[in-house]
Amino acid sequence: MLFNSFQFLLFFPIVTILYFLLPYKLRWLHLLVASCIFYMAFVPVYILILFFTIVIDYIAGLKIELAIGKKRKLFLVVSLLANIGVLAVFKYYNFFTGNINNAFAASGSDFHLPLLSILLPIGLSFHTFQAMSYTIEVYRGQQKAERHFGIYALYVMFYPQLVAGPIERPQNLLHQFYEQHDFNLDNCKEGLKQMLWGFFKKIVIADRLAQVVKVVYNHPENQAGPALAIGTVFFAFQIYCDFSGYSDIAIGAARVMGFNLMKNFNRPYFARSISEFWTRWHISLSTWFKDYLYIPLGGNRVSKSRLYLNLSIVFVVSGLWHGANWTFIAWGALHAFYLIFGLATKPARVKMLSAIGITEHSRIFTILAVLSTLCLATFAWIFFRAASMHDALFISTHLFSGWGQALSPHGLKTVITAVGGNDTIIGAFNLTLGCALILFLELAQRKAAHIPVLDIFNNSNRILRWGFYYLLIISILLIGVYDNQEFIYFQF
Amino acid sequence: MRKELKKILIFLSLLLAAVWCIQFAIDTAYKKRVSNKFTKVMKHQTDAEIMLFGSSIVYNHFNPKIISSITGLDAYNMGFSGLFFVQYSGLIKEYLTYQKRCKVMVIGCDFDNLGKNEFMTRPDLFLPYAGNSNIYQSFYEIEPRKAFMSRYIPGFKLTLLNKAFYTRIIINQPAADTNSGYEALTDNWEATKKEPFTSRYQEHIFELLQATVPTITAKGIKVVFAIPPVYTGGYKLILNAEMIKNKYRSLVGKNVWFLDYTTDTMCANRNYFHNFTHLNGQGAALFSHTFAQDLTKIIHE
Known part of the structure; x- marks a missing residue:
């Protein structure tokens, strides 16, 4: 959903009013559902990619925190590889393949790697980087691993910054989902x-x-x-x-x-x-x-x-x-x-x-x-x-x-x-x-x-x-x- | 809190008032500068014994002066380029609310007349009148969301201002209407389509036309559907031409006629055409002559 669209003009007040009307315990769920709707307004199926990285990073965060020694690094590497892998496939595969194919063609070779015909998921680099910052911070011991899967998913998917940032750090955003925000006129x-x-x-x-x-x-x-x-x-x-x-x-x-x-x-x-x-x-x-x-x-x-x-x-x-x-x-x-x-x-x-x-x-x-x-x-x-x-x-x-x-x-x-x-x-x-x-x-x-x-x-x-x-x-x-x-x- | 709420209400009320004033000023300026033909109907100023409605095949083909001289009745050309029935039906309805002199209404039928564009053609003509229920209905048929918001959400129309609006408000003056709404095309040959194609047709628009005919005849006005000449080379490219002609034929009845000029001998002569579907000035004069003779017979029937 575009911010400069009629849909957002309806979406924003409805989501905000419901947020304040709902009991505190349900607010994270409300925001998560709203964020899913916001994201799925572009290409619905791409939410599966987001879900994939959320699951991997959520588990990786927990594993990093529990593991000791080299295993911590291993789980971090798995998480980073998963995130970079998604980026590599959806964003960079065609670029690198195209350049390899051009190089072969210039040298007179018939070798040709196939190109993928896929659309780049909206805001992929933003939420991937935000997800990576979470596992890196957990690895560094600067952030406790998030136990609540829904809250973690919301950290990655929070609709205002889901598709174009700001790329938040877990230390700044995660704890805010646990705070009780009452309606404040100044805010x-x-x-x-x-x-x-x-x-x-x-x-x-x-x-x-x-x-x-x-x-x-x-x-x-x-x-x-x-x-x-x-x-x-x-x-x-x-x-x-x-x-x-x-x-x-x-x-x-x-x-x-x-x-x-x-x-x-x-x-x-x-x-x-x-x-x-x-x-x-x-x-x-x-x-x-x-x-x-x-x-x-x-x-x-x-x-x-x-x-x-x-x-x-x-x-x-x-x-x-x-x-x-x-x-x-x-x-x-x-x-x-x-x-x-x-x-x-x-x-x-x-x-x-x-x-x-x-x-x-x-x-x-x-x-x-x-x-x-x-x-x-x-x-x-x-x-x-x-x-x-x-x-x-x-x-x-x-x-x-x-x-x-x-x-x-x-x-x-x-x-x-x-x-x-x-x-x-x-x-x-x-x-x-x-x-x-x-x-x-x-x-x-x-x-x-x-x-x-x-x-x-x-x-x-x-x-x-x-x-x-x-x-x-x-x-x-x-x-x-x-x-x-x-x-x-x-x-x- | 109550004080704050009061402040918010005042802020919003003043904003609404400002938006309404700007919208009103633009609409007013626009109505004065937009096409004379359109504004005159909306101001209930145009009335003639023969009224011709349709797209460019009316605007550029039916010369009211020739038609008047042969039929003895005064005629006015209400054709607009790019407008199909679904869009100008609102204009016909508006005209019917006030007319007193009309004896014959000619509806020019090009082969896309019973279809519709994705977007409204010439929104600059219609938008300032979104508050008029007849114009609103035809607008709504084409772009329902935009029509609804233009009419009911203050300020929305302002977001639709584009080059056409700006230039007309700031620069353009309406052209003088010296030929009773008619304008001839040049003699330059400009063929476009070369591949066979299916003309736009939608059954519900045909049903809309079907429902409109009795409202016209009920006022004692004769309705004449007319398909002007189409160049032979272009006509054979229209795959559903016969089906569309049959649809018009099916409307013929008491006080309703259908005139088909696609088999006229002039269709084979490229010298009369500007492109496949449009006559040039010379062709339009010849056609208007032929048409007026046929119309005279209908008038005296």
Whole structure:
């Protein structure tokens, strides 16, 4: 079920009201059934895959806790293999097989491995990683194995974060299912406000920007540099609003019922470096990789060359986590390169800046650092969004061509028409609205540095506060895009 | 708690009022700028002795000026491209509520007329009138969920605004209606389908048409079903053409006629056609002439 669907508009209040009406003992069952319904709205049969990993990890958790010595590791390995195995079959089999087949074909061999014709289960990477974090934490002794099968199943399947995170840790979520959440008006208000902001980001900003991005990225070879640049910048904000919008709706929906999910985004485009960007973007995934891959590899307490290798491994795996395609691997590798280059050149850069009188705490440094980080992250998104490596390379090499022509009135009209899919009115409409929405987003987020965006008028009078809520709701109705667009991160 | 509840109620009431006002403003602006033909019927302003309803095969084929000059009765073309009977039946019903002069109602029958699209054609014409029960019924036949929500859930219609709405509200002015609703197609030949195909047909839409006929004749109006010429090369591709024609034939009775022009000699001459199923301006003039002569006989029967 999509959050931005009519079904969810009915599903959410019904599930929430029933949750508070039901006796405490039955609430876990109610949430589990609701989560099953939520998941089965996509491809019902795939719930069996989820059930398979839940059973394996539930048993593995209990066995790890009871076992001693090498057996603990054995049960952990079994659990990890089961989870990674599911990912390997459903997400990566065709990618690796396709590449092997291509390699054989290039060498003139007739050898051909069969490909599977299966749909990728929605949110597979999210709930698999969440399940893995449970067995790893039990193995590390940081979390007691869950005895209640239903509660454990709910930990993996809790509907707000089932298909696109945040990827929760058992220490944060499991105990909450045992707590008695009475209806709390403040929780309800805060949750609904966060959901409203999430819906606005998804339906109004992300899906509007997607109208331009789709046109540009579907046939990049037909576009000149300015259109490619517009499409790429729009995509940077589209993916942010799409994914952080989902997270806001998920966190808000859970909050209404009294659950606290972890923060997943913290104004990433205000980061002053790529390493800071990764502490602000998809926080639940980046901390997952830090805790379960980067630190076990040695983290940063190793030699420089080993540190660079660790970073490369983590980011290539992160790229692969996003999708079975060379474009995602290239995106991850590019981020690894940014980080390694940043670390290697940091002393020289600091020296150079202090020579011209710019300190790390000055305003000009912050502005330059934020802008350059935004540019680097945006450039990397080309590889994330492009349909193939060929397209990604075409876009990245043609990004700066054709700007001279675009500055003339005729050239400008050509660009507007191109991003509108050969329709000047649509192009102008989407471009103007898209730019205005990005500006609005950035201003609102700048104002709300340490508070939720919807609280920026909390200290103002009611007219201003309510006016802001009305503006968002009416914008959702009036300029939202309603073609049931899926959230980008569902595919992962 | 009571204070909070009161606040929530006020918040929601104000929101509903704001949404209602915006919806009303858009509907009003839209009704003023949308197609003259459609708005005029909804405002009960169009009335003629010969009213022609149908899709593009009416809009582009039946020239009211030629028909009037031969029959001596004034005619008006209410054809809209892409609209099949299930959708324009609401418009016919609305017209019947106020008409005073109509003597003959011509229903143009293309071979998809008794089928329906998955989505409503030209929602921009129909949505502002979702509150009208006749329009609502035809909308409901095609997209029941959307129709229901448009009518009963405040603000839902706002989520359906698309390019057609925006451009009409902001930019377009309605075109002048100088040809009594008729517009000719160009002489350029644009053939599309090449493979044999089965035209859309749904029995319950035929039953809807069957039920509509008596409501028209009850008002003393003669009903004429007419299939305009189809280019021979295209006609033979329609696999269920005879079955559909027989359905129309079965409706013939007192005050109901069926005219079939698919065997007319002009069907073999490509010079009269814009594509397989549409006549060009020259063909439409010739056809309107022939049709008007046949209609004159019916009028005097």
